[in-house]
Amino acid sequence: MTNTFEQAEPEESQDEVERCLTAAATAAAVWGQWSPRRRADALSAVADSLDAEGASLIAEAMRETGLAEGRLTGELKRTTVQLRMFADVLRDGSYLRVVLDRQDTDFVLGPRPDLRRGLMPIGPVLVYAASNFPFAFSVAGGDTASALAAGCPVVLKAHPGHPNTSRKTADVVRSALAASGAPEGTFAMIAGRQAGVRALQDPRVAAGAFTGSVSGGRALFDIAASRPDPIPFYGELGSINPAVVTAGAERERADQVAAGFVGSFTLGAGQFCTKPGILLLPRGTGLPPQIAKLTGEVPPARLLTSGIAERYRERTEELAAVPGVDVLARGAEHEVPSGVPAFTPTLLHAGSVENLREHPVLLEENFGPSAVVAEYGSDDELHAVLAAVQGSLTVTIHTAGEPDDAERHQITGLVALAAQRSGRIVFNDWPTGVAVTAAQQHGGPYPSTTAVAHTSVGTAAIDRFLRPVAYQNAPDFALPPALRESNPLEVPRTVGEAGDSRRWRTPQG
Amino acid sequence: MTNTFEQAEPEESQDEVERCLTAAATAAAVWGQWSPRRRADALSAVADSLDAEGASLIAEAMRETGLAEGRLTGELKRTTVQLRMFADVLRDGSYLRVVLDRQDTDFVLGPRPDLRRGLMPIGPVLVYAASNFPFAFSVAGGDTASALAAGCPVVLKAHPGHPNTSRKTADVVRSALAASGAPEGTFAMIAGRQAGVRALQDPRVAAGAFTGSVSGGRALFDIAASRPDPIPFYGELGSINPAVVTAGAERERADQVAAGFVGSFTLGAGQFCTKPGILLLPRGTGLPPQIAKLTGEVPPARLLTSGIAERYRERTEELAAVPGVDVLARGAEHEVPSGVPAFTPTLLHAGSVENLREHPVLLEENFGPSAVVAEYGSDDELHAVLAAVQGSLTVTIHTAGEPDDAERHQITGLVALAAQRSGRIVFNDWPTGVAVTAAQQHGGPYPSTTAVAHTSVGTAAIDRFLRPVAYQNAPDFALPPALRESNPLEVPRTVGEAGDSRRWRTPQG
Structure with a gap:
């Protein structure tokens, strides 16, 4: 998704940034030492406060972003559910991945000491809010929730697209944390592009998390x-999210595929990171004109910020001007009272598969309501396109309800390729709408993210902000509670008993 | 630890590097798709072959590295045990972290699809062998074992310090893999500094793993x-491994501490990444002269390579010349038949705690048989030193057997600081000798590693070479076996049933 720095972004003073970072570093030792259950209660309290202030937050976000009340109501609910899910992760405790190896004097490689390993918070996290989810990927969004859950203080760099919503949300978060007894500095918000860069260079910041554009995220x-001491940076940048339609799917439900695609790529005015940006169809069906017709019927939708609109306008013109590209539906720009323009969607036809490979810009994200369709004549052509696609959050495959052997073979080949290019493979559905749950993976090879082994949606997102520490022969009082013999936190633990290791002896030994 | 590029390092041809990378990319689709149990059998076969060729491998390594037979026999055993441990990890299957979320039409955030998430191999891994463990951190070492276990082909960049040992080991690995039916390209070895750099820039390489010097690893x-598409790079660079002695420990067992420290910092001629490089003693004990005396009694030991010897000589002179530093035991250099010099150990006294902070070079790794002792007058001084230490693999704490309340308080403070600065905290023992086991953590903040959330020793090292992929509403035949409904691989799985999520509803909803 695209994150655009607005012209008028105010800059936090250097003193204020310094104050936030000092407070975060101090808070880390306290917040990170709280028992997971105590942090869980604090996260639940934040969720309750956001619910209580929901009406006012939603009203402000409507004014600033032009998003509809229903969408924002759902998004705020997602935000509070995320906080409550992480609270449950903390109450469960298995996220700590505690492993105990008992002392073993008869260990195959010589006497083994008592070793106990568990995860601990990485330290203060700098979170960059996104433009397109003023709640769920912003101040109290998934990055903040997962970092706080992990025990890391958060310094949040606000997105300039919704400054008042950000401020109000930050006030709610801070108050709820303070009321729960969390130290000052557990959460702070800063504004300004330079402040965001300065904070990232500060040695007290232990990790960064970002959702936005490829250019901003890569920088x-x-x-x-x-940095002199490099730190993990979990960026979710740009994704084309290819969608493939098999001949079987086209035969069985062309209408449904056409309508579903248009619904998905224009949802939220095309400003979702999982927007399907390219649709790959079997050659010679009636789908392209049908999709074009439906595209032409979509009403104009305001973009989030003038910056996004400007970039979208330029990018769409650039794509339409690629040699061989046909404009199947040409979107129009409409002025709206907010001053941020609205657009009707644009649909382009890539021309040929060869054209896609010659003009890789057609395979890059265009943030806003546009998409490209292309037609493949063979599996080879289809594979060639998917191989040319950069790392993506998702790949979508529409198949027949009961695929025959030939189609099964085709699907198996597609899935193998899709698993290499993306982090989520969607069948007979559309990639927009990302379930917040334990099995979710919202991440993929670069440029969809900068950290392919991680997710920014779902409970596994907490892993990004944890690191292991092992204790060798430690007296019980010196251990973190989760590693103590009596297991006072009652966390799930894996225990390697003495003697377990005898199986690693060689056949001789 | 330190990795030194030798002068005479031969360079693999560009054609050969290209051939290896092409083969690795092709092998990835096969080796990575094998069932974990089939890969386990192949890893066990590699271990068996290394055992069978043990005598010849050890003889070659003795010639090339000057390490003693006993040490190398133990190291080869560690190497084969590592392979067998990863085989067991594969047979167990929980490393795949499979999570299934059932479809849930009543999900709190709207209907939830069937989502299944598991880890898959990241792709071909480039492993840089280390100088100081010609088996356990070299051709068939922990990085290779964990990457192969994960399902990733390995291209190994040989260390020039033991080229024949490397070649022989690589032959054993390749033959055993081939005999197990693994595709060509599952394992390949290349030589040469430029070849190693070129391979790292190749888009087919998905991750790097390295053990060596700060300068080489950082480059x-x-x-x-x-890279245009950045990839994870798991480097284990340099570590000072501070060791602290409390007044209680000094009172109870000064002799044991002195002897243990000298034994640990001179073990393997000080060429372990976990060598305790600085010892922090309570001020005014008789320990410094006692340690100096024991240091003076240690016989000369050959270093691994001339490059390491040269760097060690320079670095030791630099440290001895720091203002305020006292040379408590001055090591001497001895010519030995191999041409690589041997050294008796050097012990330095930092002068004052203030001196350590003014001259941070005293707190940086010096690879070889030297160490620094310093004396603290208060907990504040001790904390100030530990806070000035860069990220370290370990922190060691020697305490009284039954510490009194004051010492417990002191220890608790030290542990909190140690957990921030390192990945393993060792009590009443020495950091050299790293148990290979599930609870081990061999990693820490930069510069001890470039990836604080990971370990390069122990079974958790496999995590480095895996990434998650989620499947949404996938037909069973299109799923990887570990995610299929019937669970044909019998891997442990976490299942979220429909309805589980109702607890995340808000109090109102």
Whole structure:
């Protein structure tokens, strides 16, 4: 998804940034030492407060983003559910991945000491809010929720697209945390592009999390990687999210596929990171004109910010001007009272598969209500396109309800390729609408993310902000509670008993 | 630990590097799709072959590295045990972290699809062998074992310090894999510094793993991070491994502490990544002269390579010349028949705690048989030193057997600081000798590693080479076996049933 720095973004003073970072570093030792259950209660309290202030937050977000009340109501609910899910993760405790290896004097490689390993918070996390989810990927969004759950204080760099919503949300988060007894500095918000860069260079910041554009995200990733002490930077940047339609799917439900695709790529005015940006159809069906017709019927929708609108306008013109590209539905721009323009969607036809490969810009994200369709004549052509696609959050495959052997073979080949190019493979559905749950994976190879082994949606997102520490022969009082013999936190633990290791002896030994 | 590029390192031809990378990319689709149990059998076969060739491998390694037979026999055993441990990890299957979320039409955030998430291999891994463990951190070492276990082909960049041992080991690995039916390209070895850099820049390489010096490792990390598509780079670089002695420990067993410290910092001629490089003693004990005396009694030991010897000589002179530093035991250099010099150990006294902070070079790794002792007058001084230490693999704490309340308080403070600065906290023992087991953590903040959330020793090392993929509403035949409904691989799975999520509803909803 695209994150655009607005012209008028105010800059936090250097003193204020310094104050936030100092407070975060101090808070880390307290918040990170709280029992998981105590942090769970604090996260639940934040969720309750957001619910209580929901009406006012939603009203402000409607004014600032132009998003509809229903959408924002659902998004705020997602935000509070995320906080409550992480609270449950903390109450369960298995996220700590505690492993105990008992002392074993008869260990195959010589006497083994008592070793106990568990995860601990990585330290203060700098979160960059996104433009397109003013709640769920912003101030109290998934990155904040997962970092706080992990025991890490959060310094949040606000997105300039919704400053008042950000401020109000930050006030709610801070108050609820304070009322729960959390130290000052557990959560702070800063504004400004330079402040965001300065904070990322600060040695007290232990990790970064970002959702936004490839250019912005890569610039920040580079800063994190080039620090004297590089830190993990979890960026979710840009994704084309290819969708493939098999001949079987086209035969059985062309109408449904056409309508579903248009619904998905224009949802939220095309401003979702999982927007299917390219649709790959069997050659010679009636789908392209049918999709074009439906595209032409979609009413104009306001974009989130003038910056996004400007970039979208330029990018769409660039794509339409690629040689061989046909404009199947040309979107129009409409002025709306907010001053941020609205657009009707644009649908392009890639021309040929060869054209897609010659003009890779057609395979890159265009944030807003546009999409490309292309037609493949063979599995080879289809595979060639998927192989040319950069890392993506998702790949979608529409198949027959009961695929025959030939189609099963085709699908198996597609899935193998899709698993290499993306983090989620969607069948007979559309990639927009990302379930917040334990099995979710919202991440993929670069540029969809900067950290392919991680997710920014779902409960596994907590892993990003934890790191292991092992204790060798530690007296019980010196251990973190989760590793103590009596297991006072009652966390699930894996125990390697003495003697377990005898199976690793060689046949001789 | 330190990895030194030798002068005479031969360079693999560009054609050969290309051939290896092509073969690795092709092998990835086969080796990565094998069932974990089939890969387990192949890893066990590699271990068996290494055992069978043990005598010849050890003889070659003795010639090339000057390490003693006993040490190398133990190291080869560690290497084969590592392979067998990863085989057991594969047979167990929980490393795949399979999570199934059942379809739930009544999900709190709207209907939830069937989602199934599991880990898959990241792709071909480039492993840089280390100088100091010609078996356990080299060709068939922990990085290779964990990457192969994960399902990733390995391209191994040989260390020039033991080229024949490397070649023989690589032959054994390749033959055993081939005999197990693994595709060509599952394992390949290349030589040469430029070849190693070129391979890291290749888009087919999905991750890097390295054990060596801060300068070499950082240069490679920077290359991995500045690729058009950055990839994870798991580097284990340099670590000072501070050791603290409390007044209680000094009172109870000064002799044991002195002897243990000298034994640990001179073990393997000080060429372990976990060598305790600085010892922090209560001020005014008789320990410094006692340690100096024992240091003076240690016989000369050959270093691994001339490059390491040269760097060690320079670095030791630099440390001895720091203002305020006292040379308590001055090591001497001895010529030995191999041409690589041997050294008796050097012990330095930092002068004052203030001196350590003014001259941070005293707190940086010096690879070889030297160490620094310093004396603290208060907990504040002790904390100030530990806070000035860069990220470290370990922190060691020697305490009284039954610490009184004051000492417990002191220990608790030290542990909190140690957990921030390192990945393993060792009590009443020494950090050299790293148990290979599930609870081990061999990793820490930069510069001890470039990836604080990971370990390069122990079974958790496999996590580095895996990434999650989620399947949404997938037909059973299109799922990887571990995610299929019938669970044909019998892997442990976490299942979220429909309805489980109702607890996340708000109090109102």
